[in-house]
Amino acid sequence: MKQSLSNSATTAVASPPFWRDEGKRAIFFQIAALLCAGGVSYYLFTNTQANLARQSIATGFSFLNREASFEIGESLISYSASDTYFRALLVGALNTLQVAFFGIILTTILGSLVGIARLSSNWLVSKVATSFIEVMQNIPILLQLFFWYAIFYESFPSPRQALNPVKGVFLCNRGLIFAVPESHPAYTSMGIAFILILVAGWFLNRWGHKRQELTGKPLPALRMTAGAAIILPLLIWFLYGSPTAMSIPELRGFNFSGGLTVSPEFASLLLGLVLYTSAFVAEVVRAGIQSIGRGQIEAAMAIGLKPGQVLQLVIFPQALRVIIPPLTSQMLNLTKNSSLAVAIGYADFVAVTNTTINQTGQAIEGVAMIMVVYLFFSLSTSAFMNWYNKRMALVER
Amino acid sequence: MSTATKAKRERLKPPITNVGVIGWLKTNLFNTWYNSLLTVLILAMLGWLIPPLIRWAFIDSLWNSSAQACRDIDGACWSIIPHNIKFIFLGFFPSGQEWRPILAMILLLGLVIYSKDLSRWKKSLAWMWLVNIIVMGTLMYGGIFGLPVVETSQWSGLPLTLTLSFFGMVVAYPFGVLLALGRRSKMPAIKTMSVVYIEMIRGVPLISLLFMSSVMFPLFLPEGVTIDKVLRALVAIILFTAAYIAEVVRGGLQAMPRGQYEAADSLGLNYNQTMRLIILPQALKIVIPPTVGILLSAFKDTSLVVIIALYDVLKTTMVTLSNPNWTGYSTEAYIFLAILYFIFCYAMSSYSRKLEKDLHTGH
Known part of the structure; x- marks a missing residue:
């Protein structure tokens, strides 16, 4: 039936010439576009091949096994100049992760505070928050990084005259040095116990929700977990004989020994990234809170929820749905912006790769590695986001 | 009573x-x-x-003193700015020719202020911009009317920052629109290429593209052909900004109701006509505010060229600070530069908010 209909249509109206036929034109366009892209790639590829051959640069990643022979200022794993390029790059990647990890935590806290402060009914608080946001958003991040780095290097005294605001904390042009507890097996056990309780709390919360749906009896899982997370580690600490030994920084010669040192590079990078990104996060949080209609809160109060419950059961779940996607993209921005570390000399992945490129001349491999590493971060984040959006999507009628 | x-x-x-x-x-x-x-x-x-x-x-500060006098005070030494203002703003532009970049910048600023008003957005304005760009280019590069040639390697300071951001925005915009159309296309090959390009660029930091422009571009070109550094950085900025503009424009395209496409189809318009006359004018209008946001970050991002050793206004400031007379006054110099950037960016972002209000015609 259908066949005959279309047949009769083609006989009645002559089929258009091929350059007017949409389907054929689409195929033509795509072939042309592919040919263009292929041609350009081929041209660039042959040029590159010729150039590499002329400059006698060997391609490939075999250089990764050669000795790096450059020092790296700070690293989370043991590293010396006689280690391989691969290990140097690993140090760089770990440093990037370190900055991103602390940056994301601090930015989320500061950004949320500023975002809430901007909505405060207190005129002074909201004005201070607004000016913070405007100033931070409108000055390039690189300039801010240079500014904080210069403050560290030029305005802070040398270790001998180090500022000592609180006992055990020193601030000088070598960085921020503070006292930390001496390492002791108790702390490891406490950390493990803490993590175990968090995991147990998550399951308890799920079980509590299920029980509430069946029986209507609520379970204060959050409070129980929080209590256990404080009490159990403390108990372990007492069982180990309550170790209190501290590693206190002391001035030896021209520098401090003991304690924990945060280098000026790391401190200024973290400070700059956190201040800059939290201004954007604040706007995201503000938009999220403002997206909840007043009626939602009034309805929640009308059915007799307590203020805490209103926040926990009505405002947060809805605001988070609006906040999380742009928040993730800000966190990704923070991670990408951490590559500016190369400008102030913090040994992040880009900085180490840059040194590697300069030493070995393996520009293509170097830039490709930077791109792959960051693409991995971005794509895994967006995969997570898709999963989250699907889970959190509004189920409507 | x-x-x-x-x-x-x-x-x-x-x-x-x-x-x-x-x-x-x-x-x-x-x-x-x-x-x-x-x-x-x-x-x-x-x-x-x-x-x-x-x-x-x-x-406790000094505003216009010698570097020596500054050593004896506790306060800020703002004198670093008036003493070095010419170098910070114009960098290595040949002396005696300074009037050219200054005049070009005044022309740019004047036309930007003139274009602020929505009622002036007509075809004649586009022509004015075209003429202005040619005049500015001639002023900067020279070569005719007896103006000596100034190679782009000598463009530095504020003119370089403005060149990179202005051309970065102007060229990236149409490219971004094309990418957005490509991503919404029904042709699988075109769509895939657009998606891969957009996601790849948005996934990497700008600095990796700038590295690519400075260390990899020379390898891409046939022997003997060189492209100068400024142009290479400009290409990197354009490629980067275009991907972000594409995503914003895609948002606008997705916001168009199906009825608009169907109405265009029923009028017998083809794809080009539909896009040019019906869809793009509306879609681009609703995304003007986020587009200004992208352009704003593109403007801030031009400062990253410092890392590949181009002399934009941030780099000229750093060069000034490396002068032994003026080392140690980074705070003052950076605050001055921050105020400069703040004025530009704040003007742009408040203009975007105003546009949002003016363009909100309501349905």
Whole structure:
């Protein structure tokens, strides 16, 4: 039936010439576009091949096994100049992760505070928050990084005259040095116990929700977990004989020994990234809170929820749905912006790769590695986001 | 009797504590106990921070002295700015020719201010921009009318920052629109290429593209052909910005109701006509505010060219600071530069907010 209909249509109206036929034109366009892209790639590829051959640069990643022979200022794993390029790059990647990890935590806290402060009914608080946001958003991040780095290097005294605001904390042009507890097996056990309780709390919360749906009896899982997370580690600490030994920084010669040192590079990078990104996060949080209609809160109060419950059961779940996607993209921005570390000399992945490129001349491999590493971060984040959006999507009628 | 009722009927004034300064303070700063506490805390913090800052910046400071005089004071040495202003703003532009970049920048600024008004957005404005770009290019590069040629390697300071951001935006915009159309296309090959390009560029930091432009581009070109550094950086900025513009424009395209496409189809318009006459004018209009946001970050991002050793306004400031006479005054120089960037960016972002209001025609 259908066949005959279309047949009769083609006989009645002559089929258009091929350059007017949409389907054929689409195929033509795509072939042309592919040919263009292929041609350009081929041209660039042959040029590159010729150039590499002329400059006698060997391609490939075999250089990764050669000795790096450059020092790296700070690293989370043991590293010396006689280690391989691969290990140097690993140090760089770990440093990037370190900055991103602390940056994301601090930015989320500061950004949320500023975002809430901007909505405060207190005129002074909201004005201070607004000016913070405007100033931070409108000055390039690189300039801010240079500014904080210069403050560290030029305005802070040398270790001998180090500022000592609180006992055990020193601030000088070598960085921020503070006292930390001496390492002791108790702390490891406490950390493990803490993590175990968090995991147990998550399951308890799920079980509590299920029980509430069946029986209507609520379970204060959050409070129980929080209590256990404080009490159990403390108990372990007492069982180990309550170790209190501290590693206190002391001035030896021209520098401090003991304690924990945060280098000026790391401190200024973290400070700059956190201040800059939290201004954007604040706007995201503000938009999220403002997206909840007043009626939602009034309805929640009308059915007799307590203020805490209103926040926990009505405002947060809805605001988070609006906040999380742009928040993730800000966190990704923070991670990408951490590559500016190369400008102030913090040994992040880009900085180490840059040194590697300069030493070995393996520009293509170097830039490709930077791109792959960051693409991995971005794509895994967006995969997570898709999963989250699907889970959190509004189920409507 | 009558006077008593009259007196009774006279309106009572609100209590003095609810109006005027006291009333404002009460409702805005001290309405609850924790707000009062916050107010006091913030006032204490500001009181602790601001006086020393004012002392440093204004009272103990020098504004136009020699570098030597600055060594003896505790306050800010703003003298670094007037003494080096020519180098910070114009960098290595040949001396005697400084009027050219200055005139070009005045022309650019003038036309930007002229274009602010929505009622002036006509075809004639596009022509004015075209003429202006040619005039500015001629002023900067020279080569005709007896103006000596100034190679782009000598363009530095503010003219370089403005060139990179202006051309970065102007070229990236149409490219971004094309990418957005490609991503919405029904042709699988075109769609895949657009998606891969957009996601790849958005996944990597700008700095990796700038590295690519400085160390990989030379390898891409046939022997003997070189493209100068400024142009290579410009290409990197364009490629980067275009991907972000594409995503914003895609948002606008997705917001167009199906009825618009169907109406265009029923009028017998083809794809080009549909896009040019119906879809793009509306889609681009609704995304003007986020587009300005992208352009704003593109403007801020031009400062990253410092890392590949181009002399934009941030780099010229750093060069000034490496002069032994003026080392140690980074704070002052960077604050000056921050104010400069802030003025540009704040003007752009408040203009975007104003546009959002003006363009909101409501449906």
